Amino acid sequence: MSLIFRMFWLLLSSRFKPRLPHIKPVNELNMMVLPNDLDINLHMNNGRYLTICDLSRVDMFPIITEHTMKYKKALKLFQKYTVTMTVTGWDERSFDMVHTFHVGDRVVAEGTSKGVIYSKKDGIISPEQVMETVERYLNQQ
Amino acid sequence: MREFSLSFEVRWADLDANRHMRHSAYNDYAAHLRVKLLKAINLDLATMAELNLGPVLFREETIFLREMGLGETISVDIKLQKARRDGSRWTFVHVFHKENGKDAARITVDGAWMDLQKRKLTALPEQFLPGLFDIPHTEDFCFEDKT
Numbered sequence: 001m002s003l004i005f006r007m008f009w010l011l012l013s014s015r016f017k018p019r020l021p022h023i024k025p026v027n028e029l030n031m032m033v034l035p036n037d038l039d040i041n042l043h044m045n046n047g048r049y050l051t052i053c054d055l056s057r058v059d060m061f062p063i064i065t066e067h068t069m070k071y072k073k074a075l076k077l078f079q080k081y082t083v084t085m086t087v088t089g090w091d092e093r094s095f096d097m098v099h100t101f102h103v104g105d106r107v108v109a110e111g112t113s114k115g116v117i118y119s120k121k122d123g124i125i126s127p128e129q130v131m132e133t134v135e136r137y138l139n140q141q
Numbered sequence: 142m143r144e145f146s147l148s149f150e151v152r153w154a155d156l157d158a159n160r161h162m163r164h165s166a167y168n169d170y171a172a173h174l175r176v177k178l179l180k181a182i183n184l185d186l187a188t189m190a191e192l193n194l195g196p197v198l199f200r201e202e203t204i205f206l207r208e209m210g211l212g213e214t215i216s217v218d219i220k221l222q223k224a225r226r227d228g229s230r231w232t233f234v235h236v237f238h239k240e241n242g243k244d245a246a247r248i249t250v251d252g253a254w255m256d257l258q259k260r261k262l263t264a265l266p267e268q269f270l271p272g273l274f275d276i277p278h279t280e281d282f283c284f285e286d287k288t
């Protein structure tokens with residue numbers, strides 16, 4: 001995570017947002033292209049999209065094992081955009097996520113990623129076990 | 142050109158909360174390697190600025206195989222997997238190797254050249270084609286036809 005200030009802002013502002021549902025969670029962030037996001041082509045650098053995807057996953061903190069991005073339209077300086085992260089499913093090992101960058105109704109980039117939840121004690125924890133734990137925690141609350 | 146690679150040490154700034162190299166740092170190092178590669182074929186930033194030319198990516202696929210920790214020395218190599226004969230489109234494969242020789246990640250990018258004045262895709266000027274095709278090829282390298 002290299003966007004320290006944006007991450008702190010996100011962590012702070014998320015305290016005032018409703019919790020994500022644990023069934024089909026969709027996280028949405030409204031962002032703007034800043035000067036340090038640009039490359040020599042004066043559009044948002046490709047690596048920055050991946051870092052922004054990190055921000056949209058901050059609630060989960062998974063270890064990413066695969067990530068593919070498709071770039072359709074360039075994002076320019078000070079352009080506002082929305083990035084959504086949807087957990088679309090999981091298998092016995094990893095969660096599947098879809099990331100979409102929108103400007104208004106237009107999709108400017110989209111990607112997919114796979115991530116695992118890792119514990120130092122138990123190694124990789126299966127998504128099923130993660131979901132059971134979350135559900136149990138929510139029921140207790 | 143027989144091989145083109147870069148070695149680097151994983152820095153503090155490359156780490157994430159899991160204390161291993163953050164995933165977007167792999168892509169940053171791959172981009173750095175591509176810029177060095179372009180410089181090696183005489184397409185440095187000054188030349189690109191003069192020609193109003195810039196590389197753009199359409200797709201970037203990263204597969205993470207092993208984690209990398211602080212201070213580890215990593216080497217990355219780059220190969221050309223696909224290209225159009227006019228150099229207008231290309232696919233590069235980058236492989237990250239750990240010190241013990243095991244693969245740590247594999248990044249595949251599809252890209253093209255953009256005319257920065259017209260903001261349109263363009264072909265690579267002919268004088269750079271020999272350099273582009275001299276880049277080491279993957280075993281499955283092929284020329285791609287326009288569709």
